Amino acid sequence: MPWSILEALRKDPEILKDALRKRYQDASIVDRAVELDREWRRLLNEVNNLRHKHNLISQQIPKLPPDERKAKVEEARELLKTIEDYEKKLEEIEAARDEVLRSLPNLVHPTVPVGPDESYNVPIRASGRAKVYREFLDNFLALTEGSGLKMDYEVIDWKPIGHADMLENVLKLGNTLKASEVASSRFYYLFDDLVWLDMALLLYAIDYLTSKGFKLVLPPYMLRHQFMLGVIDLSTFKDAIYKIEGEDLYLIATAEHALAALHAGDELPDDELPLLYVGVSPCFRREAGAGSRDIKGIFRVHQFHKVEQFAYALPEQSWDVFEMLISNAEELYRGLGLPYRVVNVASGELGAPAAKKYDLEVWYPAQGKFRELVSCSNCTDWQSYRLRIRYLRRKGMIRDYVHTLNSTAIASTRTITAILENNQTPEGIIEVPKVLRNYLESFSRAPKDYIYPARKNS
RNA sequence: GCCGGGGUCGCCUAGCUCGGUAGGGCGCCGGCCUGCUAAGCCGGUGGGGGUGUACCCCGCGCGGGUUCAAAUCCCGCCCCCGGCGCCA
Incomplete structure (x- = not known):
């Protein structure tokens, strides 16, 4: 996991901002990246909890007597709709987050002289x-x-x-x-x-x-x-x-x-x-x-x-x-x-x-x-x-x-x-x-x- | 380009026909045992999130679809192997 840029983003975004400033690029993109990453993690948790619920129901179904199945299947189907909505939102945030992450340049080594040209x-x-x-x-x-x-x-x-x-x-x-x-x-x-x-x-x-x-x-x-x-x-x-x-x-x-x-x-x-x-x-x-x-x-x-x-x-x-x-x-x-x-x-x-x-x-x-x-x-x-x-x-x-x-x-x-x-x-x-x-x-x-x-x- | 076979967690492999928690071997890591080594035994060995632990989610070449549920069924693409065709 420890990709240096993602690690910096979560532990100390100043490091990243510093790199952007040294490259004479807009450092505000880092704030946006931090925000998107935070939102992504929050949503991911919600989605995972819903998925967990759905998995539990799914696993019960084959063990149920036939007459009880129909209701459970219906319950799962309902839950699935909710999950799909959340997943769609998650995907959007994730795409936005990844795009921002991928647009970030590398960190700058401390021995690099600072200057625009x-x-x-x-x-x-x-x-x-x-x-x-x-x-x-x-x-x-x-x-x-x-x-x-x-x-x-x-x-x-x-x-x-x-x-x-x-x-x-x-x-x-x-x-x-x-x-x-x-x-x-x-x-x-x-x-x-x-x-x-x-x-x-x-x-x-x-x-x-x-x-x-x-x-x-x-x-x-x-x-x-x-x-x-x-x-x-x-x-x-x-x-x-x-x-x-x-x-x-x-x-x-x-x-x-x-x-x-x-x-x-x-x-x-x-x-x-x-x-x-x-x-x-x-x-x-x-x-x-x-x-x-x-x-x-x-x-x-x-x-x-x-x-x-x-x-x-x-x-x-x-x-x-x-x-x-x-x-x-x-x-x-x-x-x-x-x-x-x-x-x-x-x-x-x-x-x-x-x-x-x-x-x-x-x-x-x-x-x-x-x-x-x-x-x-x-x-x-x-x-x-x-x-x-x-x-x-x-x-x-x-x-x-x-x-x-x-x-x-x-x-x-x-x-x-x-x-x-x-x-x-x-x-x-x-x-x-x-x-x-x-x-x-x-x-x-x-x-x-x-x-x-x-x-x-x- | 056409026809056929195939791609499973580092490597090898089971599972696919008939949908219901991905199993085994090798290697590797940690531990136990042992005078040392080997052997043996136990556990671990993809990614992500999390109060960082007892949890959860995702993952079977890639992307879609069907389904409460997909490695498994369907569609498209990529790659590998074999045969045919073409060719420096």
Whole structure:
């Protein structure tokens, strides 16, 4: 029973209100939830008492002599009418209560910085050496030392070419214009070296995580509505999810969705936890709320490949697992040689399922900004409650909701954009990260060390 | 897609024909017994509400229906197995 949100609702609704306020959402919904829950419990008791009466009569009937039966049956029938009225009311209240409960976001972990937007994110560490074009130096220092973050950097005097330009005009290894024409904006064709790079990045992440003991999964790319809503909130659903026409199927926006659904309804023995999965899948996103942000290039697209870490953990394990997931992601990006910082995401920017979130943001030399490449969340029991995923504690036979966690390992297209800006030489040549060598070597036409600009006439 | 068989409290299974408190085994939890372990014995082992205990309600894939009463009868859907058809 102890779903943390329901428990808070009954024992100390202030905890919930606090969470709502930290998320800059209307906290009065909590009062309504408390009221509905109280009314629901009151009605349930009445209904149960009536049902009990009815059951008693029902059980007497077969033991009665035939001549007495008729009256009893009539009595039961009368009572049934009353019960039906009450049950109808109960159902209404219950539906209202559940709707309110399901609309509540997760609690907010005490270590989450409070603030309405990303400017309140707290950088916690940095790694790698950032190339900073002189013009961006002030901005870079504000984003690092300005918030107490020590990050290594070198000032460069040439301005790197932006990843979108690089892709389309310098390397000529992508065509988003044709893709816009035949699919719509935010789609792309990638060619040759960048396709190899896409595949190699995925293999790199898969290799690393499986060697750490994560179980490799190729999940379904579509889920039923019911399972989709177990994983995300309604507004994300509307903004992100594609539907298959005429079927109860929805394209996943990340392997996280399918990996959470993997154990829907299951009971996981405590000695098997934590369960660590690495999923690889395409991701489909409508980007409905994105407007014209990042409209050029392949930074924000409707479709990409991603390797995803997913964990099921005991409540007392989950915060350690959370740190492990982000440090796995960090190790992958250190391996690629991409300079990044990790931020503790502000309360106002948390998704509804997450109690705490780290973003890994890579420095983009041509944009003079840090951009999010990895998102690592502890969803505690928010998803597992909806999907009815519980652990079984052998000692004492206790059943309770597991904690679920997810983190990007590598998202292919975004990582490619980061490589295009960071591994660029003044001549417009792209250095292939050495760590990908293993995954390119065995293919005769795959790039090995460098990706070169297209010749003028091609 | 068609035809047939099936889905029971973690797992296995009885009950369904003929409606009347869902029984057994395994595993697990607690206890007893025992020099220790094993065996044996007793109790527990789905969800919810409650003065949190002696209670009550709901629960047999999901949703409806018939009935005083449904695991059981009827209808729709989902999934699994087998056969046929189609197919990379």
